[in-house]
Amino acid sequence: MTPMIIYYLKLCLLIATTDVICSDVSTYIPKVAASIQGNVTLSTFVLEQPQCIFTDQYPTEDVWLVVALNSVEPLLTDKDLSTPVSYSSFPTNKFYHTLNVHGFDYPCFNSSVNTLALLQVGSEVNCSNSFCNGPLTSPGPYRVRFVVLNNGVIVAKSNRSDLITLPQAKNASMIDPWPTSRSGGMIVITVILSILLAILLSCLIFALCFGSKNICWHAGLRSGTVLETGTAGSYKSTVAYEAHTNWNNSIQEKNRRHIFSHEQKGSKKSAEAGSYDYVI
Numbered sequence: 001m002t003p004m005i006i007y008y009l010k011l012c013l014l015i016a017t018t019d020v021i022c023s024d025v026s027t028y029i030p031k032v033a034a035s036i037q038g039n040v041t042l043s044t045f046v047l048e049q050p051q052c053i054f055t056d057q058y059p060t061e062d063v064w065l066v067v068a069l070n071s072v073e074p075l076l077t078d079k080d081l082s083t084p085v086s087y088s089s090f091p092t093n094k095f096y097h098t099l100n101v102h103g104f105d106y107p108c109f110n111s112s113v114n115t116l117a118l119l120q121v122g123s124e125v126n127c128s129n130s131f132c133n134g135p136l137t138s139p140g141p142y143r144v145r146f147v148v149l150n151n152g153v154i155v156a157k158s159n160r161s162d163l164i165t166l167p168q169a170k171n172a173s174m175i176d177p178w179p180t181s182r183s184g185g186m187i188v189i190t191v192i193l194s195i196l197l198a199i200l201l202s203c204l205i206f207a208l209c210f211g212s213k214n215i216c217w218h219a220g221l222r223s224g225t226v227l228e229t230g231t232a233g234s235y236k237s238t239v240a241y242e243a244h245t246n247w248n249n250s251i252q253e254k255n256r257r258h259i260f261s262h263e264q265k266g267s268k269k270s271a272e273a274g275s276y277d278y279v280i
Contacts, residue, residue: 028053030065030144030161033118043135045164049117050146054103058156061103062149067121067136068095070163073143081147082154086130090137098133103148141165 031048033039039046054063066081072094084097099119109117121144122136136142142165146158 024053025057025146025148025156025158028146028158030146030158032161032164033116036116036118040164040166042139042167042169043137044120044122045136045142045166047119047121047144047161049119050106050158051117052108053146053158054106054148055108058103058148061155063101063103063106064097064147064149065099065119065121065144066095066097066147067142067144069138070141070143073160078154078157081145081157082149082152084131084149087127087132087134088130096131097147098131100131136166139166139168 028050030050033046033048036046054061064084066076067090068076076095080095084100085093085095087096087098090096098121120133122133124133125135127134141163143160143163145160147154148156
Protein backbone atom coordinates (compact mmCIF):
# COMPACT_ATOMS: atom_id res chain seq x y z
CA MET A 1 0.00 0.00 0.00
CA THR A 2 1.52 3.31 -1.09
CA PRO A 3 2.01 6.18 1.33
CA MET A 4 -0.45 8.30 -0.65
CA ILE A 5 -3.23 5.78 -0.19
CA ILE A 6 -2.48 5.53 3.53
CA TYR A 7 -2.65 9.33 3.80
CA TYR A 8 -6.04 9.51 2.10
CA LEU A 9 -7.38 6.73 4.30
CA LYS A 10 -6.29 8.57 7.44
CA LEU A 11 -7.80 11.79 6.13
CA CYS A 12 -11.12 10.12 5.38
CA LEU A 13 -11.14 8.51 8.80
CA LEU A 14 -10.45 11.86 10.47
CA ILE A 15 -13.21 13.57 8.52
CA ALA A 16 -15.68 10.80 9.34
CA THR A 17 -14.74 10.89 13.03
CA THR A 18 -15.03 14.67 13.15
CA ASP A 19 -18.40 14.54 11.45
CA VAL A 20 -19.68 11.99 13.95
CA ILE A 21 -18.43 14.00 16.90
CA CYS A 22 -19.89 17.25 15.60
CA SER A 23 -23.19 15.59 14.80
CA ASP A 24 -23.41 14.44 18.41
CA VAL A 25 -23.72 18.06 19.54
CA SER A 26 -25.97 19.32 16.76
CA THR A 27 -28.39 16.41 17.00
CA TYR A 28 -28.57 16.36 20.78
CA ILE A 29 -32.02 17.35 22.06
CA PRO A 30 -32.33 18.55 25.68
CA LYS A 31 -35.06 16.63 27.49
CA VAL A 32 -37.03 17.07 30.69
CA ALA A 33 -36.17 14.34 33.21
CA ALA A 34 -39.22 12.12 33.18
CA SER A 35 -37.93 9.67 35.79
CA ILE A 36 -38.40 11.95 38.80
CA GLN A 37 -41.35 13.56 40.54
CA GLY A 38 -41.65 17.34 40.45
CA ASN A 39 -39.72 17.69 37.23
CA VAL A 40 -41.86 20.70 36.33
CA THR A 41 -43.01 23.23 38.94
CA LEU A 42 -44.40 26.77 38.93
CA SER A 43 -40.93 28.28 38.46
CA THR A 44 -38.51 25.45 37.60
CA PHE A 45 -38.01 22.44 35.38
CA VAL A 46 -35.42 19.66 35.48
CA LEU A 47 -33.37 18.58 32.46
CA GLU A 48 -31.31 15.48 31.87
CA GLN A 49 -27.64 16.44 32.02
CA PRO A 50 -25.77 15.92 28.72
CA GLN A 51 -23.38 12.98 28.77
CA CYS A 52 -20.41 12.38 26.48
CA ILE A 53 -21.46 15.35 24.33
CA PHE A 54 -18.94 18.11 25.10
CA THR A 55 -16.23 16.33 27.10
CA ASP A 56 -14.00 15.01 24.31
CA GLN A 57 -14.30 17.72 21.67
CA TYR A 58 -14.89 20.87 23.73
CA PRO A 59 -13.33 20.25 27.13
CA THR A 60 -12.25 23.86 27.75
CA GLU A 61 -14.83 25.81 25.76
CA ASP A 62 -17.70 27.62 27.42
CA VAL A 63 -20.98 25.74 27.33
CA TRP A 64 -24.12 27.80 27.94
CA LEU A 65 -27.77 26.87 28.31
CA VAL A 66 -30.07 29.25 26.44
CA VAL A 67 -33.58 29.52 27.87
CA ALA A 68 -36.11 31.20 25.58
CA LEU A 69 -39.82 31.55 25.17
CA ASN A 70 -41.19 29.59 22.25
CA SER A 71 -42.44 32.79 20.65
CA VAL A 72 -38.89 34.14 20.14
CA GLU A 73 -36.73 30.99 19.99
CA PRO A 74 -37.18 30.36 16.23
CA LEU A 75 -36.09 33.96 15.59
CA LEU A 76 -32.75 33.69 17.42
CA THR A 77 -29.68 33.86 15.17
CA ASP A 78 -26.15 32.65 15.80
CA LYS A 79 -25.27 36.23 16.69
CA ASP A 80 -27.95 36.27 19.38
CA LEU A 81 -26.79 32.93 20.72
CA SER A 82 -23.10 33.90 20.74
CA THR A 83 -23.67 37.00 22.88
CA PRO A 84 -24.55 36.01 26.47
CA VAL A 85 -27.72 37.72 27.67
CA SER A 86 -28.27 38.30 31.40
CA TYR A 87 -31.12 36.82 33.39
CA SER A 88 -32.42 40.25 34.38
CA SER A 89 -33.10 41.14 30.72
CA PHE A 90 -35.50 38.25 30.22
CA PRO A 91 -38.67 40.40 30.55
CA THR A 92 -37.44 42.43 27.57
CA ASN A 93 -35.51 39.95 25.40
CA LYS A 94 -37.62 36.87 26.24
CA PHE A 95 -34.46 34.72 26.42
CA TYR A 96 -31.25 34.54 28.48
CA HIS A 97 -28.02 32.56 28.96
CA THR A 98 -27.32 30.62 32.15
CA LEU A 99 -25.41 27.66 33.65
CA ASN A 100 -22.03 28.60 32.17
CA VAL A 101 -19.59 25.67 32.52
CA HIS A 102 -16.76 24.09 30.55
CA GLY A 103 -17.19 21.06 28.35
CA PHE A 104 -15.41 18.72 30.77
CA ASP A 105 -18.01 19.59 33.44
CA TYR A 106 -20.43 17.29 31.59
CA PRO A 107 -18.61 13.94 31.92
CA CYS A 108 -19.79 10.51 30.95
CA PHE A 109 -21.56 8.65 33.74
CA ASN A 110 -21.55 4.92 34.21
CA SER A 111 -24.98 3.76 33.07
CA SER A 112 -24.75 0.62 35.24
CA VAL A 113 -24.78 2.75 38.40
CA ASN A 114 -28.03 4.31 39.57
CA THR A 115 -26.80 7.90 39.25
CA LEU A 116 -29.06 10.79 38.27
CA ALA A 117 -27.30 13.53 36.30
CA LEU A 118 -29.76 16.41 36.33
CA LEU A 119 -29.91 20.15 35.69
CA GLN A 120 -32.60 22.17 37.47
CA VAL A 121 -33.40 25.36 35.61
CA GLY A 122 -34.64 28.20 37.85
CA SER A 123 -33.28 26.88 41.14
CA GLU A 124 -31.52 30.06 42.37
CA VAL A 125 -34.03 32.16 44.29
CA ASN A 126 -31.49 34.85 45.18
CA CYS A 127 -29.38 35.68 42.13
CA SER A 128 -25.76 36.56 42.85
CA ASN A 129 -24.61 37.41 39.30
CA SER A 130 -25.96 38.60 35.97
CA PHE A 131 -26.18 35.12 34.49
CA CYS A 132 -27.67 33.36 37.50
CA ASN A 133 -30.07 30.46 37.29
CA GLY A 134 -33.01 32.45 38.56
CA PRO A 135 -36.62 31.27 38.86
CA LEU A 136 -38.80 31.33 35.77
CA THR A 137 -41.34 34.13 35.92
CA SER A 138 -43.62 32.96 33.12
CA PRO A 139 -45.48 29.70 32.54
CA GLY A 140 -44.00 29.59 29.03
CA PRO A 141 -43.98 27.56 26.94
CA TYR A 142 -40.17 27.43 26.79
CA ARG A 143 -37.53 25.88 24.57
CA VAL A 144 -33.90 25.41 25.56
CA ARG A 145 -30.66 24.51 23.78
CA PHE A 146 -26.94 24.26 24.57
CA VAL A 147 -24.41 26.46 22.78
CA VAL A 148 -20.59 26.17 22.77
CA LEU A 149 -18.68 29.47 22.64
CA ASN A 150 -14.99 30.08 22.11
CA ASN A 151 -13.92 33.70 22.67
CA GLY A 152 -17.36 35.01 21.87
CA VAL A 153 -17.75 32.91 18.73
CA ILE A 154 -20.31 30.15 18.49
CA VAL A 155 -18.61 26.83 17.82
CA ALA A 156 -21.50 24.39 18.13
CA LYS A 157 -25.07 24.28 19.27
CA SER A 158 -27.49 21.54 20.14
CA ASN A 159 -30.94 21.09 18.76
CA ARG A 160 -33.77 22.86 20.53
CA SER A 161 -35.90 21.03 23.06
CA ASP A 162 -39.56 20.22 22.89
CA LEU A 163 -42.05 22.64 24.40
CA ILE A 164 -41.80 22.96 28.18
CA THR A 165 -44.87 24.47 29.83
CA LEU A 166 -45.02 25.26 33.54
CA PRO A 167 -48.22 24.85 35.55
CA GLN A 168 -49.97 28.10 36.32
CA ALA A 169 -51.29 28.95 39.77
CA LYS A 170 -54.88 30.05 40.05
CA ASN A 171 -55.55 33.55 41.30
CA ALA A 172 -56.97 33.50 44.82
CA SER A 173 -59.56 36.14 43.92
CA MET A 174 -60.99 33.78 41.30
CA ILE A 175 -61.70 31.04 43.84
CA ASP A 176 -65.35 31.06 44.89
CA PRO A 177 -65.67 29.91 48.51
CA TRP A 178 -69.42 29.37 48.18
CA PRO A 179 -70.38 26.08 46.51
CA THR A 180 -72.39 27.72 43.72
CA SER A 181 -70.85 25.42 41.19
CA ARG A 182 -72.47 22.38 42.77
CA SER A 183 -75.55 20.87 41.18
CA GLY A 184 -79.02 21.56 42.51
CA GLY A 185 -79.60 17.89 43.30
CA MET A 186 -76.53 17.77 45.52
CA ILE A 187 -77.71 20.84 47.44
CA VAL A 188 -81.19 19.29 47.98
CA ILE A 189 -79.67 16.03 49.20
CA THR A 190 -77.41 17.95 51.58
CA VAL A 191 -80.36 19.89 53.04
CA ILE A 192 -82.45 16.72 53.52
CA LEU A 193 -79.62 14.90 55.23
CA SER A 194 -79.06 17.88 57.52
CA ILE A 195 -82.73 17.92 58.55
CA LEU A 196 -82.77 14.17 59.19
CA LEU A 197 -79.65 14.47 61.28
CA ALA A 198 -81.22 17.25 63.36
CA ILE A 199 -84.35 15.12 63.94
CA LEU A 200 -82.25 12.14 64.92
CA LEU A 201 -80.29 14.19 67.42
CA SER A 202 -83.50 15.60 68.92
CA CYS A 203 -84.95 12.10 69.37
CA LEU A 204 -81.75 10.90 70.93
CA ILE A 205 -81.70 13.76 73.44
CA PHE A 206 -85.39 13.16 74.33
CA ALA A 207 -84.78 9.43 74.78
CA LEU A 208 -81.84 10.07 77.05
CA CYS A 209 -83.78 12.54 79.21
CA PHE A 210 -86.91 10.32 79.48
CA GLY A 211 -84.88 7.18 80.12
CA SER A 212 -82.81 8.79 82.86
CA LYS A 213 -86.01 9.97 84.60
CA ASN A 214 -87.51 6.45 84.64
CA ILE A 215 -84.27 4.97 85.90
CA CYS A 216 -84.19 7.40 88.82
CA TRP A 217 -87.88 6.66 89.65
CA HIS A 218 -87.43 2.86 89.72
CA ALA A 219 -84.26 3.15 91.75
CA GLY A 220 -86.13 5.23 94.30
CA LEU A 221 -88.88 2.63 94.64
CA ARG A 222 -86.35 -0.15 95.23
CA SER A 223 -84.49 1.80 97.91
CA GLY A 224 -87.67 3.03 99.64
CA THR A 225 -86.60 6.62 99.57
CA VAL A 226 -89.42 7.95 97.43
CA LEU A 227 -91.70 10.26 99.40
CA GLU A 228 -95.03 11.36 98.12
CA THR A 229 -95.83 14.88 99.07
CA GLY A 230 -99.02 16.79 98.76
CA THR A 231 -101.00 19.62 100.26
CA ALA A 232 -103.05 18.95 103.39
CA GLY A 233 -106.81 18.97 102.94
CA SER A 234 -110.09 17.69 104.31
CA TYR A 235 -110.45 13.92 104.70
CA LYS A 236 -113.74 12.09 104.40
CA SER A 237 -113.94 8.59 105.83
CA THR A 238 -115.65 5.85 103.91
CA VAL A 239 -118.27 3.39 105.23
CA ALA A 240 -115.76 0.57 105.38
CA TYR A 241 -113.36 2.71 107.33
CA GLU A 242 -116.10 3.78 109.82
CA ALA A 243 -117.22 0.14 110.37
CA HIS A 244 -113.68 -0.91 110.99
CA THR A 245 -113.25 1.96 113.45
CA ASN A 246 -116.46 1.09 115.36
CA TRP A 247 -115.42 -2.54 115.60
CA ASN A 248 -112.06 -1.52 117.08
CA ASN A 249 -113.77 0.74 119.56
CA SER A 250 -116.14 -2.02 120.73
CA ILE A 251 -113.25 -4.44 121.22
CA GLN A 252 -111.36 -1.85 123.24
CA GLU A 253 -114.47 -1.20 125.37
CA LYS A 254 -114.93 -4.91 126.15
CA ASN A 255 -111.28 -5.16 127.11
CA ARG A 256 -111.66 -2.24 129.51
CA ARG A 257 -114.76 -3.77 131.09
CA HIS A 258 -113.07 -7.12 131.50
CA ILE A 259 -110.07 -5.54 133.19
CA PHE A 260 -112.33 -3.46 135.45
CA SER A 261 -114.30 -6.58 136.45
CA HIS A 262 -111.15 -8.40 137.45
CA GLU A 263 -110.00 -5.45 139.48
CA GLN A 264 -113.27 -5.33 141.43
CA LYS A 265 -113.16 -9.06 142.23
CA GLY A 266 -109.64 -8.76 143.50
CA SER A 267 -110.58 -5.90 145.79
CA LYS A 268 -113.50 -7.84 147.22
CA LYS A 269 -111.39 -10.88 148.03
CA SER A 270 -108.84 -8.72 149.74
CA ALA A 271 -111.53 -7.14 151.90
CA GLU A 272 -112.99 -10.51 152.96
CA ALA A 273 -109.59 -11.87 153.91
CA GLY A 274 -108.93 -8.88 156.05
CA SER A 275 -112.20 -9.13 157.93
CA TYR A 276 -111.66 -12.79 158.64
CA ASP A 277 -108.37 -12.18 160.18
CA TYR A 278 -109.88 -9.54 162.34
CA VAL A 279 -112.66 -11.86 163.75
CA ILE A 280 -110.14 -14.48 164.82
